Each structure stands twice: as C-alpha cells, then as structure tokens.
Amino acid sequence: MQNDTIRIAVTKGRLEKKAAELFAHMGWDSAAMTERGRQLIARIPEQNTEIVIAKPPDVLTYVEHGVCDAGIVGKDTIMEYGGVYFEVLDFGFGKCRFALAGRQGEDFYKGHGVKTIASKYTKVTRDFFEKKGMDVDIVKIEGSVELAPLLGLADGIVDLVETGATLRENGLAVYEEIADISARLIVNTVSMKLKKQKLDRLIKSIEENL
C-alpha cells in the first residue's frame, strides 16, 4: 500500500450501501463502489482511497494487521470478536441491539437450575452473564436461533434484535436488553499515528456528513 493511499475495509451488504451513500454525500465519486460488480476492491482515485469489501469479522482482521488503515463494521462484530485497533467514531446507522429473549410470558430467572442459552454470539453471551455472576450453559447455534427455545434446547437466546418482529411471530419476547449496536469506524493503531492528517480529515468529513 502506498503511503499516501488510505485503504478502508467496508462490511459487505447493508453497511456497504450505507457507506457508499455517505461517501457520495461527502462529495466522493463512489460509483466504483456501487458499480463494483464482483470486484472486491473499489478504487476512488481522486480521493486516493481504496475500498475493500469484506465479511464483518474479516474487517477487524484486516485492520488489526494494518493491511487496511480503517474499517466500517458493526459494534456487534467488535463485541464478539475483539481485537486490537482504535474505535474512533459511531456512525449512528445500522442500528439494532443485543437482547436476551425467550418464550413469551415466562420468568427467565425463576428457579436455581443452570440455564441453557443458545446464541451465535457466544462471547457476547459469556460476557453478559459473567457480569451478572451467573453460570450458564452456552450452545452455539449458527442461524435462526429462535428455534432453540421453541424446540426446548435452550431457556433463552442472545441475539441481535431490530424490530422484534421475528421474535413476536415465533411466540418469543425480549427479557432484557444487553447493548445498543450501530456501525463504527475502526482504525489501525499504527495508521492512526502515521497517517494522522489524512485520517483526521476523513473522520472530520464523515462527522460533518452524518
């Protein structure tokens, strides 16, 4: 990567669209992003910027290793995977929340038995119950976690909730909120120092156009 180029990893999918809109609003020619087809790297030459499209946890990995200077990624991914980087800005879009949910009308905390929790986000789940000083069994489920309490595998689930519609339609309800989620700008710890002026300008321009 050339010293005067800034390389930004952007989470594929919804955040990618939001980011392209934001960049266009900032006066960038983001056509290379919106019309990238199957290309994984979009170049915006007049901004000396390269946009790398990647899956959420990979955004963290590329930024931590410094092959990308900055990244746009959800707080959910940051909470689940951790890593070493700066988290400098909250975009305020891509909003949802982590919540503990289960079958409607039941008291999750009733009784002395150890609860079983199903989640795709096992670290978030572990951290949440650790803070409460509560021992739980955690079962990793890859998708449609709502099934686990319905089938009787788990007493509750920890999952991302946006409107709560999926929960309601399946007879589930939120027991407790865990954290608010939105998209964040992360920056490699060395790039932040060595490319300070360029990154400062980028951050300022983003803040002005949010």
Next chain:
Amino acid sequence: MKKYNFVTPEGTRDLLFDECTARRKIENSLMELFKSEGYSEVITPFIEFYDVFENYYPLESMYKLTDSKGRLMVLRPDSTPPIIRLAETRLKDELRPLKLCYNQTIYRSNPKETGRDDEIAQCGIEIVGNTKGGKHHNKNVLKLAVEAFEKIGENYRFELGDCRIFNNLIRINNIDKKVEKDIRELTESKNYSELNKMEIPKALKELPKLFGGLEVFVKAEELLESDYLKELLIVLKNTYDSLKEFVKEDNITVDLGLIGKQGYYKGIIYNGYIEGFGKPVLEGGRYMVSDTLATGFAVNVSAVAEFREKK
C-alpha cells in the same frame, strides 16, 4: 488418537535459510550496538513461576505448565519482569546503574487463527539506575532506541507518552475501580464516542484525542489543570526536545492517551513504528525496581525480519 507430529503449534514456525540469516543479522547488529554502549548480556529462563508475571499479564494470555511440585509456571511473555526479578535478587548489590541487554524469545497464547505470532524474538535493554541519574538515563535510552532504529534501517516514527497523566486524572477525580477499568479500555482503543457518553470529567474524555506533533502540548496545557500534570507535561516536552537533537521532528509524535498496557510502567513510555507495518516494533518505558527508577525497551526482531522479507 490424533497425532500432531507433522505440524508446528499455531502461532509458531520453522525459520529456514534466508529467514534465519535475516533474523540473525538484525539480532547481531542490535546486540553489537547495545554492547558497544556498555550493556552486558543476560539470558533468563524460558520458564518462570507464574507469580513473576501475575500483576502484569492475564492468565489466559500465557502458556502454562506445572513443575514436579505442582507449582504454576509460564513460558515468559515478556523479558522485563524477569530482569526486575534479577535486579532485585542476584544483582541487588551490584553497582548502579545496571546496564543489561538480552536477545531472547517471548511467548504469548493468542486466540487462534488471528494471524498473530505466539513466539516473538526480541532484543532489548534495561537500565536500572541510581536515584540521581534518572533524567539522564531516559535521554540515553531514547538515543539508543533511535540508534537501534537506524540499525534496522527502515523509515521509522517515534512516539512518546506518559502513563502518569492518565493515572493521575483517575486518582484526582476519585474514579472507582470498575469505572476506571471501562475508561482504561475506552482510552486505550480511542473510543471517543463511548467516552463522550460517560459522566466523567472533560480531561478524561479529551485525553485520547491528544496525539500528534508539537500542537499537542498547547492543547494539553489548556486541558490539564493541576500543577502536577503541568509539571509532567514540561518533563515530556523536555524529553521531546532532547529527542529532537537526534531525530528529525517529523519522525516524533506524542500521544498523551498512552496508558502503559504493561502494568509495570510508571512514567514516560515510548513506541516505535515502521511505515507500512501494522504493529509497533519497539516498545519501552519507565518502571521501578524496588525504589529505584529503571528504563528499558525491546525491539520485536521477528516483526522486523518478516517485514524486510516481504519487501
């Protein structure tokens, strides 16, 4: 039973031919430099009692084993605590300043498949001073760190900070332990937006933003009110100025948000970066051995060798 006799543990590798030459070349030039400045080499054991690192490293970040008496041991994750141990025991009565250097590997148990190295070769120095020579040593050590970078021969950047600034702000504002832990993490990750949401004094919110060049001192002067903090700023500014005697100013940065991850640091801390490499390649700072000041730094030789290889 599955056998693992054809693979190396994750985070480690065999070095072959050119890779060995590259690493040895860096090691030799650094050790030669350190020795020419009057530092004497020590080698400490690969394994140490867990207790040596207990205050500085989380249990899960170290490789652990037990000895025949069932006592907990670790593969050293850092060479400074063993040298503190040495300075407080066998070298206790040795004439100060003690000037020690080392060339050895350290071990970290990283989460798997993150591409981080578990085995890292380091060359470093430690100087354990008598009380009166403190300031002087700092300057000499910084000069040596710069010379080490020049030996490495890459385009580098030097960064200064002082963890007492953060620690003092926590103390004078009576922040309780739990909140302190949160602020520490958020400051370390420069998480401006989350810090802003907290009900804490402005100085703690702004501190992580105070990094860059000389202008940082001007901004800090307005933000930090107590005499003690102002005094720390002056000391840091003096260090900055003395560094200018042997480094181009463009190559020096300041970060007042550095908090000293390695828990033993008690004063000025510094990092060295190479352009194009995503992690610091030199880390150092001020710490205490009993009641005497000590300073040291380590160069990540594995990282430098790998970086050169790629180029």
